[in-house]
Amino acid sequence: MPKTVTTPEFRPRLRSLLSRLTCRNARVVLLGVIFCLAGLSAAAGSDSKKNAQKPYALIFGTVWGPDSQPVYGVKVKIRRAKEKKARWELYSNHTGEFAQRVPAAREDYVIWADLGGYKSQNGKHLHRGEEARAHVEYDERVDTSLHLK
Incomplete structure (x- = not known):
């Protein structure tokens, strides 16, 4: 049977877990945004070369x-x-x-x-x-x- 955690012990563990998850999630989200922006700028760069107006x-x-x-x-x-x-x-x-x-x-x-x-x-x-x-x-x-x- 699992050990029951009392409320005073549970809160510090939960805060620690949430802070670690939040940092990891923030890193993942930030990296995802960076990769998306890099992909969009590369795609826009190739489109602008194709559609660039000739003199x-x-x-x-x-x-x-x-x-x-x-x-x-x-x-x-x-x-x-x-x-x-x-x-x-x-x-x-x-x-x-x-x-x-x-x-x-x-x-x-x-x-x-x-x-x-x-x-x-x-x-x-x-x-x-x-x-x-x-x-x-x-x-x-x-x-x-x-x-x-």
């Missing part, structure tokens, strides 16, 4: 009509000067403006308006003007304009 340059421009008014809804094509086909296609907005991110580098680009299937709001037929050329130096912004005839 870019910006080609910004406006499409102008023969009446010197901005033209909405014109398809704008952009290609590298050394390539034959357009790499980027976008449309001018309500103020005739367009903007395209391109890789940051020393590069020449050719920009032109593709009017195939375009119908102006006033019914006039527009004709493509000259191509615009833009030289980009690394991560700068280049402003240009396209003038339709």
